[in-house]
Amino acid sequence: MLNIREIVIKIADIRAYSENLRVFRLTLPEGSGFSFVPGQFVMVSLPGFAAANGRKIAKSYSIASSPSETGILELCIALYPSGALSPKLFQKNVGDEVVVTGPYGVFQLKQSIQSGTVFMAGGTGLAPLMSMLRSLYAGGYNEKLWLFYSASEPKLFLFKEELLGYQKNNNLQLIASTSRPDNTWEWEKGRVTDTFPSFLHQLQGDGVPSESRQFYICGPPLMVSDTVKMLEQIGFKKENIHKEQW
Ligand SMILES: Cc1cc2nc3c(=O)[nH]c(=O)nc-3n(C[C@H](O)[C@H](O)[C@H](O)COP(=O)(O)OP(=O)(O)OC[C@H]3O[C@@H](n4cnc5c(N)ncnc54)[C@H](O)[C@@H]3O)c2cc1C
Missing domain, CATH: 3.40.50.80 (Nucleotide-binding domain of ferredoxin-NADP reductase (FNR) module)
Structure with a gap:
């Protein structure tokens, strides 16, 4: 049974493929209890960052890492220069914190994968x-x-x-x-x-x-x-x- 968690999590690494595409590696704190199934996504927000009306801004990002790589969440994020969240994420550096909630989503592998998929x-x-x-x-x-x-x-x-x-x-x-x-x-x-x-x-x-x-x-x-x-x-x-x- 998967449980939804909200975790404050540190950016461990950022790989820039271009000015508009980055892969963020996040280190889950020990004992966070976070688990997911390949294909699922998380909601990402930033501590203390909200819209003008005070509502938290959170966006969905699919998890690219495997659950077998314990303690790591990897996200591939494209920048939308006029976007609400992605430009803020692109200002973040290694060691900064983001808030991750999840996992969510039913886009998952069928239980027995078939050769030729x-x-x-x-x-x-x-x-x-x-x-x-x-x-x-x-x-x-x-x-x-x-x-x-x-x-x-x-x-x-x-x-x-x-x-x-x-x-x-x-x-x-x-x-x-x-x-x-x-x-x-x-x-x-x-x-x-x-x-x-x-x-x-x-x-x-x-x-x-x-x-x-x-x-x-x-x-x-x-x-x-x-x-x-x-x-x-x-x-x-x-x-x-x-x-x-x-
Ligand atoms: C289930 C799910 C998984 C997702 N996984 C990823 C992921 O792995 N990586 C990733 O980069 N994004 C992913 N997204 C998209 C992500 O959640 C945001 O929508 C995206 O980062 C833009 O957010 P923003 O706040 O920066 O821009 P917004 O404020 O939402 O939008 C800013 C401007 O960009 C335009 N825009 C927004 N999104 C798109 C788009 N996709 N194509 C064209 N124009 C757009 C809007 O129309 C608007 O004009 C996923 C979305 C869903 C629903």
Whole structure:
């Protein structure tokens, strides 16, 4: 049984991918009792920071770390320069405190993961899928899984080295892409709706029947709706498509 907790928590590390994308690692205090399932999110607010009317400003962020990495919560946060909370979060430094409430959300892996399951992410939508993949690989999973992941530009390829490691060692079929490749980009061009059709034949070659193929999709609303539409047009089943969007 998961319990909702509110915890004041320290920023242990900040990795800046660009001026607009950061990965925050938060250290849970010992004995916090916080637990979560891969795919869930937390509400983040700042101590003493509220709207003009006095209401606390709290925003949702998916957890990218795995529950197997005890004591750590990792969040991938995009900056919305005119936003209420993200610009304040981007002013924070290592050692500063944030308030985390959660976990929340029902976007979770089905209990028995099926070989050939497809994960599809756009931008920070990788976060909850990363938690799922990390937790599977931490548990020794080595059946074939697919990840179609599109970053808006090459430098925003989140967790690149780690994902390439899973591709090399854990049977992850990684199809990374960007719509704006530069001359350093070694992977695919376009969004997941561009790359998926090119790999469909290869995907079907792994022998999983289309009617039981499972999908986990996360990203911006348009990316998710376009992807779901494409999958349904190809003939994949609606009830096997699990999604989260923001
Ligand atoms: C379940 C869930 C999980 C989420 N996980 C993440 C995550 O892992 N990483 C992450 O960065 N965000 C995530 N979000 C989005 C996050 O909660 C905030 O909405 C986002 O950080 C903007 O908050 P803000 O207070 O800075 O901006 P706001 O004050 O909410 O908005 C500022 C301006 O930006 C625009 N805007 C806000 N969000 C978007 C958007 N997504 N696309 C385009 N324009 C937008 C608004 O229309 C407004 O004009 C998630 C949301 C949900 C519901």
